[in-house]
Amino acid sequence: MIDAISFNDSTLRYLDQRYLPLREEYVSTRNYEEAIEAIKTLAVRGAPLIGVAAAYTIILGINSFQGTKEEFPSFFKSLVAEVEASRPTAVNLFFAAARLKKVYAENYETDTIEALFAKMNTAARKIHDDEIANCDAMSRHGVDQIKIDLAHILKTRKLNVLTHCNTGTLACCGTGSALGVIRLAWQEGLIERVITSESRPLLQGLRLTAWELEHDGIPFVSISDSSSAFLMQRGMIDFGIVGADRIAANGDTANKIGTCAHAISAYHHNLPFYIAAPVSTIDITIPDGTHIPIEERNADELRTIFGTQVASPTTPVLNYAFDVTPGKYLRGIITDKEAVVGNYITGLAALMEE
Numbered sequence: 346m347i348d349a350i351s352f353n354d355s356t357l358r359y360l361d362q363r364y365l366p367l368r369e370e371y372v373s374t375r376n377y378e379e380a381i382e383a384i385k386t387l388a389v390r391g392a393p394l395i396g397v398a399a400a401y402t403i404i405l406g407i408n409s410f411q412g413t414k415e416e417f418p419s420f421f422k423s424l425v426a427e428v429e430a431s432r433p434t435a436v437n438l439f440f441a442a443a444r445l446k447k448v449y450a451e452n453y454e455t456d457t458i459e460a461l462f463a464k465m466n467t468a469a470r471k472i473h474d475d476e477i478a479n480c481d482a483m484s485r486h487g488v489d490q491i492k493i494d495l496a497h498i499l500k501t502r503k504l505n506v507l508t509h510c511n512t513g514t515l516a517c518c519g520t521g522s523a524l525g526v527i528r529l530a531w532q533e534g535l536i537e538r539v540i541t542s543e544s545r546p547l548l549q550g551l552r553l554t555a556w557e558l559e560h561d562g563i564p565f566v567s568i569s570d571s572s573s574a575f576l577m578q579r580g581m582i583d584f585g586i587v588g589a590d591r592i593a594a595n596g597d598t599a600n601k602i603g604t605c606a607h608a609i610s611a612y613h614h615n616l617p618f619y620i621a622a623p624v625s626t627i628d629i630t631i632p633d634g635t636h637i638p639i640e641e642r643n644a645d646e647l648r649t650i651f652g653t654q655v656a657s658p659t660t661p662v663l664n665y666a667f668d669v670t671p672g673k674y675l676r677g678i679i680t681d682k683e684a685v686v687g688n689y690i691t692g693l694a695a696l697m698e699e
């Protein structure tokens with residue numbers, strides 16, 4: 346399996362996703378500021394992977410600490426704030442930071458600084474291990490749900506599935522969220538072809554999902570983001586499944602810009618459209634999608650295509666990295682605990698209590 350991120354001997358190693366599929370370049374660092382830059386620039390990306398990277402970045406930061414125990418609280422507070430400021434939308438980043446803050450709060454008074462750091466290290470590694478395990482659980486729940494919802498088609502043929510952005514190993518550490526479901530569905534003989542939309546402007550679908558599918562020998566075709574409604578009209582898509590960066594308590598879901606248009610098209614064509622995401626992506630503290638902070642990225646990402654200027658440098662640009670799909674357009678939210686269909690407010694709240 347692709348090793349998107351690892352942490353050994355106090356060194357963070359990641360595959361720099363900006364250069365894929367043309368170049369497979371691994372970067373190793375012990376410098377937490379470099380790790381923050383990797384998150385900001387999307388060298389590491391995808392909500393669960395951002396969470397794992399954030400946890401290891403905090404570990405790199407505390408490894409660089411050379412002060413006294415009394416000086417540690419203010420150092421730790423500003424380190425975490427710096428990491429939290431790297432990308433605003435993926436709640437997994439804040440989930441990971443909260444886990445490490447909890448370890449700090451529960452152990453600072455009683456532990457030596459060495460013992461405290463060791464516990465934080467263990468907590469970071471557990472976040473990583475959990476995300477790998479989450480993928481397998483999500484995949485199983487997702488495939489079971491698809492078998493129920495699409496049984497009428499599966500009686501006679503395999504399915505064509507639309508996905509957006511990249512939700513595979515590169516984004517999740519394990520087999521993936523939406524792509525994990527697709528991988529398992531393929532292994533179980535349910536999939537004819539995957540349709541991966543390009544995901545402008547940074548092309549995570551065209552570059553990364555295509556790369557992962559090719560690697561696994563799963564049949565796929567790439568389309569421009571604006572093609573999905575037409576393919577649905579022609580009966581070329583049976584269902585859609587994507588990941589999430591943050592899911593509000595009512596099921597409204599932030600994901601890569603372009604997701605909402607795919608979901609509305611699917612709804613219009615009466616095709617099931619699913620979100621697959623670990624429970625760590627649910628933000629139960631916010632009632633609906635209007636509260637999700639949406640990252641706005643540099644205008645030049647749109648005015649240029651991988652360094653080549655394609656628009657006037659003065660063209661005004663809106664470059665939102667994510668959009669919010671209202672829960673009503675979703676057939677279900679597949680999590681590592683279970684697939685939630687129907688009432689998201691009660692279904693998602695119940696997941697948080699388990």
Ligand SMILES: CSC[C@@H](O)[C@@H](O)C(=O)COP(=O)(O)O
Nearest residue numbers: 390391392510512516588589601
């Ligand atoms: C399992 S990854 C889910 C989402 O994080 C993914 O669909 C996505 O939107 C990633 O955006 P990115 O900007 O590449 O980090």
